[in-house]
Amino acid sequence: MEKNKDRELDLFLKDAIKAMSLDKVSKDFTADVLYKIELEREHSKALYxxxxxxxxxxxxxxxxxxxxxxxxxxxxxxxxxxxxxxxxxxxxxxxxxxxxxxxxxxxxxxxxxxxxxxxxxxxxxxxxxxxxxxxxxxx
Incomplete structure (x- = not known):
């Protein structure tokens, strides 16, 4: 009985993972991240x-x-x-x-x-x- 539950849960999870799509990042994701890092660096001048x-x-x-x-x-x-x-x-x-x-x-x-x-x-x-x-x- 427990094996049945595990098998059902496994099948459900496989179907759910197949149904989900991968997140897509924007084209300028890297530029946005670098811009935010640069802003953070400018705000933390006290650390220099x-x-x-x-x-x-x-x-x-x-x-x-x-x-x-x-x-x-x-x-x-x-x-x-x-x-x-x-x-x-x-x-x-x-x-x-x-x-x-x-x-x-x-x-x-x-x-x-x-x-x-x-x-x-x-x-x-x-x-x-x-x-x-x-x-x-x-x-």
Whole structure:
């Protein structure tokens, strides 16, 4: 009796499946899906990483810092003729690296600049760590 019920149910299901037609998608189904994905991507701009200090600003800070270091190493007196002679000297004959840096002294402004730069880098790292921890983002 149970086999009969199973057989009847099986036949019914076979007929029902044959009678059903397959769903047909529109011609521009893929374009619609991609459009919706793009819309979703535009609405979720908050998920994209945007640094506090952009790459261009970091580049400018680096250039200013390197310029300050070069200025301080060369004696801090740009208008002197010694500075201009140092730029125009023949590198092979007149440049002695050991002699040039034998009496090297770090200027106090250079130390302040390095400390301030390190402080702001550390501040950005701490801020970004907290920012991503609040949003449960793994870096």
């Amino acid at each position: 990483y945007k640094p506090l200090i952009s790459k261009q600003i970091w580049g400018m800070i680096l250039l200013l810092f390197l310029g300050l270091c070069i200025y301080l190493v060369l004696g801090g007196n740009i208008g002197s003729s010694v500075w201009w002679e140092a730029l125009k000297m023949n590198m092979a004959e007149n440049f002695d690296l050991v002699q040039r840096f034998s009496n090297f002294q770090v200027n106090e402004n250079l130390v302040y600049g390095a400390v301030i730069l390190a402080f702001f880098v550390l501040l950005q790292v701490i801020y970004l760590k907290r920012y991503f921890a609040d949003r449960n983002v793994v870096i």
